[in-house]
Amino acid sequence: MTKQLMLGNAALARGLYEAGCSVASSYPGTPSTEVTEELAKYDEIYSEWAPNEKVAMETAFGACIGGKRSFCAMKHVGLNVAADPLFTMSYTGVNAGMVICVADDAGMHSSQNEQDSRHYAIAAKVPMLKPSDSSEAIEFAKAAYEISEQFDTPVIIKMCTRVAHSQSVVQTSERVVPPVKPYVKDIPKNVMMPGNAKRKHPLVEERTRKLAEFAETSPLNRIEWGGTELGFITSSTSYQYVKEVFGDSVSVLKLGMVYPLPEKLIKEFAQKVTKLAVIEELDPIIEEYCKCLGLEVSGKDVLPLDGEYSQNMIAKAFGKTLDEGKKLDEALPARPPMMCAGCPHRGVFYLLSKHKCTVFGDIGCYTLGAVAPLYALDVSTCMGASIPAVHGFNKALGNESEGKSVAVIGDSTFMHSGMTGLANVAYNQSNSTVFILDNSITGMTGHQQNPTTGYNIKGDPAGKIDLKALCRAMGFERVRVVDPYDLAQTEQALKEELSVQAPSVIISRRPCALLKTVKHNPPLKVCEGDCKSCKACMKLGCPAISMKNGKAVIDPTLCLGCGVCKQLCKFNAIVEE
């Protein structure tokens, strides 16, 4: 094949395809989403969106036990959800190969924390590979399956935002599918009850020793000798930054396998360079390993524990002076992300803000309900936390908080990990109100189907979970569906459900305004003569509305005619074109 530019995530998918991956199950999460979206384009691979990462990993596990190479992908925080199966699948091992992609987000471009996933490889005693560009993503996918089958272990491929979302040059090759490994019942290997697990643990330790031995000579790790005054141990994008700054003037030990680490190779490298430094984003894992080996090493003494690195950052840390460009001498208005014009969530957040509710939020586009001018969220932490948190808040404060507090959670997040929280509300009966913001898609990650949409990853008809019937089946007597474009209806529901002494669910249902299948009304306009400059419409924080010369104006290129602002205008100044 000829050379082509390929996104890191697409390249990883290509590598998995070429290596004969047959089953893939994932939950979307930036920056990992495109791996599975790309896999779904290969008809030879069964791929799916699972309701969450734990389900995805367990599905991939079942598939590999069945004898076919399998895969699952998630973002860093998704691995928290899937940690439970990971730790014990390390004990059982695999049958055919199993590869897990975890994509970290140093710099938090689209995440709620900056955890370093390498800790999971260490804690679960599972090997981890870390590609530094698209070409390596293809190559490492194949290596990962080989390692998985040779050492009888799942293998993690760790991506990061800059590898996942950068295009670089690749050459593709043909798909080669290894023969199916017949499933053979093996209770001591696959049933992890104490007696079997006790026999397994020492084997896991032995496997790690063998993998460390493998890492000493594997081509995944390599030394690029240059000047020996300064030597860097590094991997992934940090390797690219080091090469960018120093070229061949320094020596580099590039680690493609970041767990387990090659002790002899590191010592040999350290001996031949005058000064040794480790460049790794986030936690000082390689650096501390070097220190345990008794090596004198620089790293976090000159570089930060947080955020992404860059070439300038590394250059400055090692004494290079730079011409860093000129800045305008004034504070420029920031441009943070915000809810889109026509977003169905906006009306709900306007009402929650108006009624001064304490709002426990969740993970999705609607986390943006926290920003100006709505400031509608009080708390947001992780997937599914909104419902248990409002339950706990109400249990703690009783009458003080009941009737004023709500949880808001999207349809996809509800399927991911909201249901168990809702079961607790139903079971332990807190007087809590839950808004399920059903925009009929997984929005923030770029429109993936989920169990409530009725379509699968390929867009074909699939099973469809009825949210209203589900909540009723859980024991909620008060479940109602509202249209968030209808402010009066939504406000009435909010007031009624907050006033009753019973747990309740309000499903706010309106598809994401960005969905191609959604038809929009023509844009609205403000009749300048009728606008009294009261700014009621401005409270929505709609990007299509602004004040020009004291009057509200609507940008017709942005407005989708949702009509929410029109309902707020007491002077009927907002009209259809």
Add this chain to the structure above:
Amino acid sequence: METKNIMIVGVGGQGSLLASKLLGHMLLKYGYDVKVSEVHGMSQRGGSVVTYVRYGDKVYSPIIDKGEADCIVAFELLEAARWTEYLKTGGQIVVNTQQTDPMPVIIGAMQYPENLVEKMQNLGVKIDACDCLSLANQAGSTKAVNIVLMGKLSNYFPFPEEDWIQAIQECVPKKFIELNKKAFALGRNSR
């Protein structure tokens, strides 16, 4: 050849991914090593977005740092100003003069800064400014702003126009090819 750096900056949703795809496609065709770094996810929701395009004999880092860009292609005026410090001394900005108010301006907490083109010129920056939105409208759709800008940018490369047109044909869905060819020509000839 030393690595060249081009940044494409704008507001999430303006179509910078197609612009970088087209550019990357062209550069690869001319035999360069290329890296293109994009932004997906949350920051796309109307936020400030940046794409890095780097090319040369061998490209390592996927990103462009402060003081490194040879050229910044800006879909929006304030975004050009925001990223100016990423430009090399004597670097070039190609900017669409369209103004999109960010939330602090919409809610009246801040003013949209005035005379930005002049202020950037005072820093010694070369500026090629143009109302690309009008040209995109003329081509048939406001959504073609990205290709109008690529047309303008093409003047800074030695590649013949027919190669750009072919790249458009290879990167754009069939039904939009004519629109985008028109938009490209309007941008390229707008000086």
